[in-house]
Amino acid sequence: MNIKVKFFADLRNRFGKESACRLPEGSTIADLFKQVELPEELTRIVLVNGKSIEGNMNYGLCDKDTVSIFPPVGGG
Template sequence: MQVQLKFFASLREQLGSGERLEIPAGTSVAALRAQLCARSAVHAEALAPGRAVRCALNQQMVASDSAVIPADAELAFFPPVTGG
């Protein structure tokens, strides 16, 4: 299934604005983040588990990284404080 990724603020500077990505059904936010970290050193640094990175799933803040991503979802990753 496909999802749309978006990156904002400093993450956008490091990783670009976003992309469409094919992921397996049942993928959690945590699993997707781990998959992205495995892509490159830049991804690993920007999205490392210890880094304060927030995620919104279909424009709703994700309360738990164990949330399962539905098909055609939009995921936005951003630091806890962004500019206006």
């Protein structure tokens, strides 16, 4: 399946702004991280189509999902 991955803040220095990934059916966020070689500890907020996975690395992905990945951030 095809997954669009969007990176933000300093993750862009290493992974660029956006990337298209091909993953086998039934893949999870953990599989995606493995494929793009992204260590989980660099991230804090992961959204799939805008919905927070709430730390669930076994969150199942579907074809054409958009995954937005942020490092720990704060603001006000």
